[in-house]
Amino acid sequence: MRPDLADEAITSPDPQPFPPIEPKRWCCCYCGGGGLDSYGEICLHCEGLGFC
Ligand SMILES: [Zn+2]
Ligand SMILES: [Zn+2]
Numbered sequence: 001m002r003p004d005l006a007d008e009a010i011t012s013p014d015p016q017p018f019p020p021i022e023p024k025r026w027c028c029c030y031c032g033g034g035g036l037d038s039y040g041e042i043c044l045h046c047e048g049l050g051f052c
Contacts, residue, residue, distance in 0.1 A: 028052045 027033035029052065030045035042048040 026051050 028046035031043035033050040035048040035050040046052040
């Protein structure tokens with residue numbers, strides 16, 4: 001066991017804390033959140049997810 005490896009593990013940077021996830025999502029500005037465009041096709045802007 002090399003002591004310098006242990007030091008490296010100790011001095012490794014702390015993991016970045018995840019920012020709080022916004023519970024509210026944005027309604028897609030193209031399909032209005034329905035996930036389909038005016039032709040009934042999957043909205044290419046949000047890929048059918050309804051938010052972007
Ligand atoms: Zn959009
Ligand atoms: Zn959309």
